[in-house]
Amino acid sequence: MEEMSRLFRLAADRASGYRQSLPDRLVGTPFDQGALADAFAGPLPSVPSPPEQVLTDLLAAAEPGLVASAGPRYFGFVIGGALPAATAADMLAAGWDQNAHNAVTSPAAIAAEAAAGAWLKELLGIPPSASAGFVTGCQAANTVGLAAARHQVLADVGWDVERRGLLGAPPIRVIAGDERHATIDRSLRLLGLGMDVVEPVPAGPNGAIDLGSLREVLRAGSPGPTIVCLQSGNVNTGACDQLREACELVHRHGGWVHVDGAFGLWAAASPATRHLVDGLELADSWACDGHKWLNLPYDSAFAFCARLDVHAAAMSYAAAYLVGSGGTPAGADLTAESSRRARGFAVWAGLRELGRDGVAELVDRCCALARRFAEGLTSAGFEVANEVVLNQVLVDFGDDASTDRMVAAVQADGTCWVGGTTWRGRRLMRISVSNATTTEADVDRSIAAITRLAT
Ligand SMILES: *Cc1c(COP(=O)(O)O)cnc(C)c1O
Numbered sequence: 033m034e035e036m037s038r039l040f041r042l043a044a045d046r047a048s049g050y051r052q053s054l055p056d057r058l059v060g061t062p063f064d065q066g067a068l069a070d071a072f073a074g075p076l077p078s079v080p081s082p083p084e085q086v087l088t089d090l091l092a093a094a095e096p097g098l099v100a101s102a103g104p105r106y107f108g109f110v111i112g113g114a115l116p117a118a119t120a121a122d123m124l125a126a127g128w129d130q131n132a133h134n135a136v137t138s139p140a141a142i143a144a145e146a147a148a149g150a151w152l153k154e155l156l157g158i159p160p161s162a163s164a165g166f167v168t169g170c171q172a173a174n175t176v177g178l179a180a181a182r183h184q185v186l187a188d189v190g191w192d193v194e195r196r197g198l199l200g201a202p203p204i205r206v207i208a209g210d211e212r213h214a215t216i217d218r219s220l221r222l223l224g225l226g227m228d229v230v231e232p233v234p235a236g237p238n239g240a241i242d243l244g245s246l247r248e249v250l251r252a253g254s255p256g257p258t259i260v261c262l263q264s265g266n267v268n269t270g271a272c273d274q275l276r277e278a279c280e281l282v283h284r285h286g287g288w289v290h291v292d293g294a295f296g297l298w299a300a301a302s303p304a305t306r307h308l309v310d311g312l313e314l315a316d317s318w319a320c321d322g323h324k325w326l327n328l329p330y331d332s333a334f335a336f337c338a339r340l341d342v343h344a345a346a347m348s349y350a351a352a353y354l355v356g357s358g359g360t361p362a363g364a365d366l367t368a369e370s371s372r373r374a375r376g377f378a379v380w381a382g383l384r385e386l387g388r389d390g391v392a393e394l395v396d397r398c399c400a401l402a403r404r405f406a407e408g409l410t411s412a413g414f415e416v417a418n419e420v421v422l423n424q425v426l427v428d429f430g431d432d433a434s435t436d437r438m439v440a441a442v443q444a445d446g447t448c449w450v451g452g453t454t455w456r457g458r459r460l461m462r463i464s465v466s467n468a469t470t471t472e473a474d475v476d477r478s479i480a481a482i483t484r485l486a487t
Pocket residue numbers: 110168169170171172213215265266267292293294295321333
């Protein structure tokens with residue numbers, strides 16, 4: 033017993049020591065992948081090792097290869113940090129080793145998901161009657177949402193896709209914006225619809241779907257099973273589709289609306305940005321991440337569906353030994369996993385830690401810091417290529433080669449970490465402000481570094 037608590041304390045101490053080092057450490061220390069591989073490599077041990085020795089060896093092998101992405105000056109991809117209470121709750125989830133399959137395998141995990149799910153819907157403005165599946169990431173949430181869509185649009189024409197599959201099924205139209213996230217395509221692949229099914233709709237100036245074009249695409253095809261993928265939060269620009277108009281349009285055509293709102297759906301949580309996702313309650317399914325802007329530990333995301341019965345019909349499975357199935361669908365009935373990590377504890381803890389005001393403040397602060405980036409870099413003479421409506425900033429350093437050189441220089445410098453992207457045929461620096469610990473000083477320090485490296 034004494035050994036176990038020493039072991040767990042060591043893990044907690046080293047994790048918190050690491051966290052405390054983040055504000056000051058260089059973000060982009062150069063990594064030696066070969067040395068890291070060597071540190072982990074070696075023959076499969078034939079005999080047991082004492083747990084404390086294992087942990088000590090793991091710390092030594094892994095720490096030189098950790099990316100400071102939980103820190104305040106990591107602006108790559110759309111990567112959030114991890115709130116303290118949520119992180120500690122996740123440690124408990126591992127310590128408790130619960131299987132969140134259903135209320136028999138872990139009553140507490142299912143209760144936490146139920147409470148957290150209700151809070152999430154309230155914060156996001158999703159109808160309280162909607163279902164909430166706790167999944168691994170927005171990729172999985174898109175897959176679950178589109179599986180529910182696939183179920184319903186085919187059920188509407190008398191086809192049971194869960195039993196009969198897609199061979200011989202009536203064709204499904206899938207309409208999605210040109211600037212959809214690539215995970216939508218992978219979800220369509222996994223669901224047997226394939227990527228070529230997509231009828232693309234051009235985007236407007238800042239990367240939101242063009243409503244007139246959506247109307248034309250809808251009208252051009254034959255009526256029948258139709259799924260439309262909309263987006264809150266273009267992964268490059270942060271632009272959000274006009275959900276109210278688009279949902280009304282799609283519903284007039286009898287279609288299903290799925291909203292990929294991995295990070296952008298959080299605009300709903302603040303009065304200052306809520307207008308960007310106006311009408312979101314009209315959609316049929318929603319995908320949203322917890323591990324990005326909400327700053328929950330990996331892996332954490334949510335698949336919401338307006339109809340619990342449709343959600344469960346698409347995802348749940350039955351087996352004779354699964355006592356407890358047959359009640360209200362929950363847990364594994366709403367996800368693609370069977371045995372599941374109890375990720376509801378961390379979600380519940382993160383939402384309690386922030387509260388409604390804290391979530392709104394987090395969204396507002398990240399948006400304000402993104403604008404600070406845009407203004408600072410504009411004043412320094414660089415061109416911001418997008419309209420900064422949320423937490424994403426795209427910067428042009430003159431031409432593709434210069435921009436790529438700048439991104440590489442910033443990454444090598446290590447003051448902060450930014451990524452590169454191609455948007456509308458241009459190479460751009462991509463800055464995403466998604467971390468709950470980022471301050472104005474972090475942004476100013478990063479602007480100063482970028483400016484210094486450019487001259
Ligand atoms: C990040 C992102 C995804 C994928 O989410 P994961 O959590 O990485 O699975 C999907 N859509 C959008 C718009 C995203 O930004």
